[in-house]
């Protein structure tokens with residue numbers, strides 16, 4: 001048996017939280033893909049999901065709430081050899097981080113973005129998030145008086161080259177989605193339905209098990225129109241799988257004059273040249 005390089009540590013999540021399955025699956029995927037911990041950077045913003053990077057023995061960075069993507073993109077700019085993976089919440093990624101979500105999709109930087117979508121603000125004790133279900137007579141919890149945000153539809157509209165959804169209660173499926181996203185060249189979104197057992201009493205493990213279905217074997221993930229239609233299915237039936245995948249030049253590939261073989265962190269400009277450059281801005 002090969003040595004398990006990535007390991008998880010003790011967490012501060014509630015017993016039964018869907019985040020545990022995501023953590024365990026990600027650790028398994030990183031071991032299967034045979035990365036070394038020093039080759040991987042796990043980034044989060046603020047929230048329960050965003051704490052994941054603190055529980056794995058890889059490089060980690062916790063940014064501000066809503067700012068996980070800028071931190072991840074910045075890291076990739078200075079070291080394109082890092083495998084950069086964002087784990088953050090629906091509030092962090094789609095709410096306060098919504099602007100970064102839109103415009104970093106357009107940049108197509110080669111990072112994987114795993115959104116732990118519990119349809120609620122978990123860390124701050126259960127307020128409505130952009131993806132909370134609409135309010136109804138039977139919805140007694142946090143619910144959306146506004147139109148719920150449709151992350152997969154928005155990602156497709158912004159030009160994402162990898163758009164997928166999974167469910168934390170289906171670990172085999174989640175592992176497949178994570179692997180494909182990590183290996184995809186370009187920005188890859190996996191919206192992971194993740195029960196928050198403490199504050200979301202509607203979107204539970206049983207709820208997602210009942211409402212999710214896997215995309216059919218004959219589904220064509222290169223068909224953008226089919227992907228748009230499936231991305232809007234979120235209610236009685238919720239498709240899980242790779243809705244869309246395409247190849248397009250990444251941010252780095254479009255700028256070969258900046259991103260050559262040597263990552264920026266390994267480029268050491270001569271001190272006199274650097275000083276001369278800085279003097280121009282003094």
Ligand SMILES: Cc1ncc(C[n+]2csc(CCOP(=O)(O)OP(=O)(O)O)c2C)c(N)n1
Nearest residue numbers: 046047048049065089090091092121122123
């Ligand atoms: C700039 C800023 N705005 C708001 C907050 C308060 N805050 C912290 S976590 C959070 C929401 C977390 O929800 P989500 O991103 O979905 O993560 P979860 O806890 O559900 O995993 C909010 C509003 C903050 N810490 N910083």
Ligand code: SF4
Nearest residue numbers: 014017048122196197
């Ligand atoms: S509050 Fe919800 S999301 Fe946060 S650890 Fe507890 S169960 Fe998980």
Ligand SMILES: [Mg+2]
Nearest residue numbers: 089090120122
């Ligand atoms: Mg959340």
